[in-house]
Amino acid sequence: MSQYWRDRFSSWSRPPSDSEEDKADRAARMINDAISTCVSLENRRTSVYGTGSYKNNTNTRNESDIDIAVVLHDCFFSEYPFGKSPQAEDLGHEGGVTYGLKAFREDVGRALEAKFGRDGVTAGSKAFDVHSNTARLDADVAVFLEHHRYTGKINADGTWHYMEGVEMRGRDGSRIINWHQDHYANGVNKNNRTGRRYKRIARVLKCLRDDMKNSAEQSVQRAADVPSFFLECLAFNASDACYQQGDLYDILKAVITELWNGTKPEGNDFVYVEVSGLKWLFGREQPWTKATAHCFLLNVWQHVGFTK
DSSP, X not given: OHHHHHHHHHHHTSOOOHHHHHHHHHHHHHHHHHHHTOGGGTTSOEEEEEEHHHHHTOOXXXXXXXXXXXXEEEEEEEEOOTTOOTTOGGGTOOOOOOSOHXXXXXXXXXXXXXXXXXXXXXXXXXXXXXOOBTTBOEEEEEEEEEEEXXXXXXXXXXXXXXXXXXXXXXTTSOEEEEOHHHXXXXXXXXXXXXXXXXXXXXXXXXXXXXXXXXXXXXXXXXXXXXXXHHHHHHHHHSXXXXXXXXXXXXXXXXXXXXXXXXXXXXXXXXXXXXXXXXXXXXXXXXXXXXXXXXXXXXXXXHHHTOOO
């Protein structure tokens, strides 16, 4: 039975085919063209780049879409250290922003419709869906401003030090803060340290999740209801030593064992982090809990039929 899973893990660990990658790259290029040629955005400082599993090279052959971020750099949202006023005049900020996230999002929407047609774009609550065709993959285009997390420290030139991410606001006022560049860099470093096994295991976990969704048992289906980003973070938090345990079958067994023990109820919530290293994986602001991870890992163990 273990050989059956070893063969599946070997297949699942591979990235998408070259043809699928070409479709993903074509969608990304066309979205970048849409923003760069938009007249209403030509005097704005913007950047367009891939995010998520597409950018981080943890995408599987079952994933048929890509994530793209469009960022405005002319203004920003802020997060201040304890004791600093939200007005933060002492951090050198000036008010009077006349072009912010709402106006930028509207311009991005118009730019995408001009490129792909009205029927080719759907505006969602958090992102624009650029629909696929035979030449490109489906793309979720999220619109952000810069996010500055101030540390309270001062740079050598006298300016206040901050860590830069991106932020969007939900229609309900919720704050969605991401650290795309840190996530990418830390994922590459982890993958290099583990002999390129980390991203393979991340893909295997995603494929196992999809396999479990087809289970006849509803409890297994419920346990498998977790996002790809979450699984990538779980794999990241497994120690590098887990990735030195032999083949993918042995590595996955070591990863699940360590993470299952680490997510027991009596464990410390503030041990695991997102891949960026700048946000706790478990906390009130997250849509999942430590119990979510614990249950998923147990069900994966049982689904594969691992033994002690």
